[in-house]
Amino acid sequence: MAQxxxxxRTRRTILQAAAEVFDEFGYxxxxxxxxxxxxxxxxxALYFHFPSKEALADAVMxxxxxxxxxxxxxxxxxxxxxxxLLFAERxxxxxxxxxxxxxGVDQASNxxxxxxxxxxxxxxxxxxxxxxxxxxxxxxxADPQEVARTLVGAFTGIQIMSQVYERRQALPSRISVLWxxxxxxxxxxxxxxxxxxxxxxxxxxxxxxxxxxxxxxxAYGSLPTRA
Amino acid sequence: MAQxxxxxRTRRTILQAAAEVFDEFGYxxxxxxxxxxxxxxxxxALYFHFPSKEALADAVMxxxxxxxxxxxxxxxxxxxxxxxLLFAERxxxxxxxxxxxxxGVDQASNxxxxxxxxxxxxxxxxxxxxxxxxxxxxxxxADPQEVARTLVGAFTGIQIMSQVYERRQALPSRISVLWxxxxxxxxxxxxxxxxxxxxxxxxxxxxxxxxxxxxxxxAYGSLPTRA
Numbered sequence: 001m002a003q004x005x006x007x008x009r010t011r012r013t014i015l016q017a018a019a020e021v022f023d024e025f026g027y028x029x030x031x032x033x034x035x036x037x038x039x040x041x042x043x044x045a046l047y048f049h050f051p052s053k054e055a056l057a058d059a060v061m062x063x064x065x066x067x068x069x070x071x072x073x074x075x076x077x078x079x080x081x082x083x084x085l086l087f088a089e090r091x092x093x094x095x096x097x098x099x100x101x102x103x104g105v106d107q108a109s110n111x112x113x114x115x116x117x118x119x120x121x122x123x124x125x126x127x128x129x130x131x132x133x134x135x136x137x138x139x140x141x142a143d144p145q146e147v148a149r150t151l152v153g154a155f156t157g158i159q160i161m162s163q164v165y166e167r168r169q170a171l172p173s174r175i176s177v178l179w180x181x182x183x184x185x186x187x188x189x190x191x192x193x194x195x196x197x198x199x200x201x202x203x204x205x206x207x208x209x210x211x212x213x214x215x216x217x218x219a220y221g222s223l224p225t226r227a
Numbered sequence: 228m229a230q231x232x233x234x235x236r237t238r239r240t241i242l243q244a245a246a247e248v249f250d251e252f253g254y255x256x257x258x259x260x261x262x263x264x265x266x267x268x269x270x271x272a273l274y275f276h277f278p279s280k281e282a283l284a285d286a287v288m289x290x291x292x293x294x295x296x297x298x299x300x301x302x303x304x305x306x307x308x309x310x311x312l313l314f315a316e317r318x319x320x321x322x323x324x325x326x327x328x329x330x331g332v333d334q335a336s337n338x339x340x341x342x343x344x345x346x347x348x349x350x351x352x353x354x355x356x357x358x359x360x361x362x363x364x365x366x367x368x369a370d371p372q373e374v375a376r377t378l379v380g381a382f383t384g385i386q387i388m389s390q391v392y393e394r395r396q397a398l399p400s401r402i403s404v405l406w407x408x409x410x411x412x413x414x415x416x417x418x419x420x421x422x423x424x425x426x427x428x429x430x431x432x433x434x435x436x437x438x439x440x441x442x443x444x445x446a447y448g449s450l451p452t453r454a
Contacts, residue, residue: 024336025255026255026333026336028252028253028255028256105332105387106253106333108387108388108390108391109250109252109253109329109390113391114391115392118388118392142408146407146408147408149401149404150381150385150401150404150405150408152384152388153384153385153388153389153401153405154377154380154381154384154385154405155384156383156384156385156388157379157380157381157382157383157384157385157386158377158380158383158384159384160332160335160380160383160384161335161345161376161379161380161383162380163340164335164340164342164345165342174376174377174380177373177376177377178377178380178381180373180412181369181373181374181377181409181413182408182409182412183412184411184412185407185408185409185410185411185412
């Protein structure tokens with residue numbers, strides 16, 4: 001049992017060191033020698049947990065999936081906004097998530113690139129937007145799949161640019177600006193006053209606002225929700 | 228003279244070979260040995276023109292600036308739309324431009340990343356949007372700097388995602404979808420019917436539409452243009 005706990009701790013130490021090196025040098029530039037030097041473990045320990053650099057990169061990239069948990073919000077469109085702001089805020093401070101995102105970008109030119117880093121958030125956001133549509137939150141022209149793809153693509157590039165300009169310190173503000181220009185094409189006009197794109201919401205303690213009367217999720221909600 | 232022409236041709240051959248290798252392997256993964264093998268020139272020729280891999284990458288990245296020539300359009304907002312669609316279309320077919328964009332992304336995590344690949348298109352688009360504002364083409368809430376930054380960031384990520392999904396074959400359509408959701412926050416309502424976001428415009432032979440009567444650029448334009 002103590003041995004198992006130690007193994008889990010070692011695995012976490014390795015992932016952290018690998019993330020620091022991947023975040024700094026990218027997949028091609030990262031060496032296992034540098035990762036070992038950074039983390040202070042043995043090459044044997046590294047290969048016991050991860051047989052190759054690729055296996056290590058896969059484990060780091062898996063952290064992105066764990067970060068994709070939609071917050072519970074009465075307004076589904078607010079859940080999508082908050083998901084992006086929470087993710088943006090976490091990218092500022094969590095080197096493992098940062099490395100995961102960088103690895104997803106780095107492998108874009110591979111012969112068989114892994115689509116999961118894009119497809120997972122697209123599926124999640126598309127699902128939330130479909131629910132938003134069913135609840136009357138969206139304008140008729142807003143297509144959940146188009147919007148989900150556009151959001152994930154735009155977020156990917158804005159976080160790279162934010163890295164170049166200010167080490168991602170202004171990333172939540174930049175994502176808030178993206179929402180400022182997208183929301184009028186997405187949200188039902190009567191919902192606009194109930195939505196917030198304040199970048200501070202990324203810190204996680206934002207209040208949950210109910211939608212206007214008559215919309216699902218309000219005290220007087222009457223439209224059908226999904227089963 | 229013949230010697231100079233040959234030197235120019237060799238330089239171009241080297242840039243082309245370097246672009247193919249950078250596009251495929253990124254900056255860290257690219258080796259001069261592979262570039263030489265690809266292009267069929269000598270190591271001496273390579274180092275005569277480019278003393279280092281970094282110098283080679285800088286020369287490839289400079290191609291992006293050359294591609295950033297705004298098309299002449301009566302409606303300034305249409306010039307911005309067409310600039311993005313032309314760039315998207317060219318990314319599909321021009322490996323040197325593709326490599327330039329990839330190198331701009333690859334160096335994002337460097338200690339001192341080069342902002343030029345982002346700042347140049349931002350400046351260009353911001354200037355066009357300021358002119359659009361002066362001509363009455365924009366909604367009052369549309370801030371040229373915010374919009375320029377958002378567009379460049381979003382474009383950067385959407386082209387990466389398009390690379391992962393379909394080797395950029397659908398990139399013009401994806402950029403057209405981005406415009407579908409951004410334009411209603413940017414364009415004066417009376418201008419909307421005069422704008423086109425058809426992805427086919429990226430092929431370059433799109434008609435140039437005049438704005439509605441009374442707006443600068445129409446036959447009856449009356450608002451002041453910039454000096």
